[in-house]
Amino acid sequence: MSPVTAGVLQLLALIAALALAYRPLGDYMARVYSSERHYKPEKWIYKAIGANPSAEMRWPAYLRAVLAFSAVSVLFLYLLQRLQGVLPGSLGFVSIDPDQAFNTAASFVANTNWQSYYGEQAMGHVVQTGGLAVQNFVSAAVGMAVAVALVRGFARSRTGELGNFWADLVRGTVRILLPLSVLGAIILVACGAIQNFAGIHEVGQFMGGSQQWNGGAVASQEVIKELGTNGGGYFNANSAHPFENPTPFSNLFEIFLILVIPFSLTRTFGKMVGSVKQGYAILATMAVIWVGFVALMMWTEFAGKGPAFEVAGGAMEGKETRFGIGASAIFSVSTTLTSTGAVNSFHSSFTGFGGGIQLLGMQLGEIAPGGVGSGLYGMLIMAIIAVFIAGLMVGRTPEYLGKKIGTREIKFAACYILITPALVLGFTAAAMALDTPVNSMTNSGAHGFSEILYAYTSGANNNGSAFAGLNADTQWFNSTIGIAMLLGRFLPMVFVLALAGSLAEQKPVPETAGTLRTDKPLYTGLLVGTILIVTGLTYFPALALGPLAEGLAA
Secondary structure: OOHHHHHHHHHHHHHHHHHHHHHHHHHHHHHHHHOOOOOHHHHHHHHHHOOOOOOOOEHHHHHHHHHHHHHHHHHHHHHHHHOHHHOOOOOOOOOOOHHHHHHHHHHHHOOOOOOOOOHHHOOOHHHHHHHHHHHHHHHHHHHHHHHHHHHHHHHOOOOOEOOOHHHHHHHHHHHHHHHHHHHHHHHHHHHOOOOOOOOEEEEEEEOOEEEEEEOOOHHHHHHHHHHOOOOOOOOOOHHHOOOOOOOHHHHHHHHHHHHHHHHHHHHHHHHHHOOHHHHHHHHHHHHHHHHHHHHHHHHHHHOOOOHHHHHHOOOOOOEOOOOHHHHHHHHHHHHHOOOOOOOOEOHHHOOHHHHHHHHHHHHOOOOOOOOOOHHHHHHHHHHHHHHHHHHHHHOOOOEEOOEEOOHHHHHHHHHHHHHHHHHHHHHHHHHHHOHHHHOOEOOOHHHHHHHHHHHHHHHHOOOOOOOOOEOOOOHHHHHHHHHHHHHHHHHHHHHHHHHHHHHHHOOOOOOOOOOOOOOOHHHHHHHHHHHHHHHHHHHHHHHHHOHHHHHHHO
16 A cells, blocks of 8 residues: 555544544533533532632623633743652652743643643652643633633624533543543553553663663543643654554554544534534634645645655655655644644654645644634634625625624724734744844754744744754743743734623624525635635745745755
8 A cells, every 4th residue: 555545544534533533522511501500520520619600701701710820820831840859750850940941831831832842751640740731621611611702792683691610621621621531541451552550660771771761641642631631741752652552453543533622622612502414514624724725735745756755655755654744744744734842753844845834833823723712713813804704795784603803803803813923923022133042943943943933933833843853942932932832922902802791792683685694615715715715915034034935945
């Protein structure tokens, strides 16, 4: 079987698995977030934190709860790392330096999981399981809660109430992420991923010396890393490490975990707004972009010219031979089109155009299908922009799901889509203009510029993957990328929740003959075009200086 055929078959198997899970998981999540029942373990949590899960919140109160919970999470994780040296189960590792502890705390709370350290050489069992793994669950649940609040904004009328953040947070964790993670961890252990609390031990002789590895609760952290679109690996090699991702089947299963909740949330959206066709329209938009990017990535990685490419069957540099180009391409696109950041190959070693596809996937806003929650609310913001553009073309006040998109709503949407590009381009320009940051670049020229552009694109979009050639463990990058991650995560949420509150206060607008049908293929095409044009106009000059210049010069 040729490598191309193998890659296509894996893609088809993945699509089939996602299709089978789409309806039952999407319907289940809709029931979870619509239920008025509180399970006993959930009641214990509410009592412990002093929350009333039945009290409805308007958007300012919902936002305050999101920010307060996240601020406490950052502080807790920062202190846990700073105290690691005196904690049991630290494996002898010292406390983390202040700048790196801030970067890591911001990263995991913002659902980014950017890592400027070697996991197996820096973090002990307590920090890994009691700090990082916990944030893998709750940061994902926060994103899902904000998405559900926006969906309620569309579904409700004549009220500013968006639900209860604490109930949404706990239900997302206890009823969705936790049971799926238990099942997924069992599958990964069966595939060969490790799950223990072993200390540091030698694993063999290599070139006259020994190599040391430490164990850990890897399978349980690996599954929520993918399921919650987090991305932080137990080991520096991430999902290219055989302890995390041992077989081709586990590799395909991990890609499935990355995509299953973001895609299925479109079904949840359709059920909660009372029109599954609207969910299918959003799903179709996500699927067209994802499949298109996978096809482009496979083409650019298989189509290399020269003896080395011909002997290897494509651009094999930086890729695991047990996965090959096809599986690496699918994984790479899936992780950069979501906010995952997990890698099973070195993104810096992809071809120039391949690196550009990875960058563009993040710069779209990671909405195809995006992170858990963040992908859905990002896509709904773009849906509002597309409806607004259509309204301008026909001279009619735009409407979406029975709600008018007026001046207030479009301002919120516009602010949302401008925040991330401002962070990415502003920090990239500052890093290139100063003397110290550019010293972290392993490469010069277009690829070196791509390393820095990729770092800030990944941080501000809450992805977490990296071009491996950049040494980001410096005070400059730890601090600025940490700031970019926090602002890129929580500033957009301000406008998402404000928009949700504005929509919830409206009364439904009756559909007329002039209403744009947003559940039809024509609108899906308009939405895809809007996403690509808005992103292209924003980032094309930067892409031209980096991956495009590198690809054309190859």
